[in-house]
Amino acid sequence: MLSVTPKGPRKNNLGRALLHLFLWYAAVVFAFVALAYTLPGTGDPDCQDTSCASLREGVLVAGLFYGGPALLVALLVSLLTLGLIVARRPQSPAHRVGFVSSLPAFLVLAAGICVVLR
Numbered sequence: 001m002l003s004v005t006p007k008g009p010r011k012n013n014l015g016r017a018l019l020h021l022f023l024w025y026a027a028v029v030f031a032f033v034a035l036a037y038t039l040p041g042t043g044d045p046d047c048q049d050t051s052c053a054s055l056r057e058g059v060l061v062a063g064l065f066y067g068g069p070a071l072l073v074a075l076l077v078s079l080l081t082l083g084l085i086v087a088r089r090p091q092s093p094a095h096r097v098g099f100v101s102s103l104p105a106f107l108v109l110a111a112g113i114c115v116v117l118r
């Protein structure tokens with residue numbers, strides 16, 4: 001009879017771990033945009049300047065210019081962490097490796113939320 005059970009411990013799939021990592025980063029970006037859209041979208045009606053922006057637009061622009069580079073650095077740290085975890089613990093599940101390596105993104109999101117809600 002043909003047996004389909006794997007021989008030896010199952011190794012971690014790097015592609016699945018990367019997929020989980022990028023899904024967590026997408027969740028972080030979605031959470032920031034969702035937070036921004038809870039803010040009022042109308043500008044100050046008394047503003048006579050040509051560059052009057054609403055609070056929502058200001059948060060989105062600040063997220064783009066400050067959060068974007070911070071998220072890029074967090075992604076580089078996450079990719080380094082993912083590589084180290086996969087190399088040192090090949091039997092770790094892909095979803096756990098992706099989550100643990102995406103923790104820098106959650107720190108960036110937490111910092112952004114603290115700045116927005118200040």
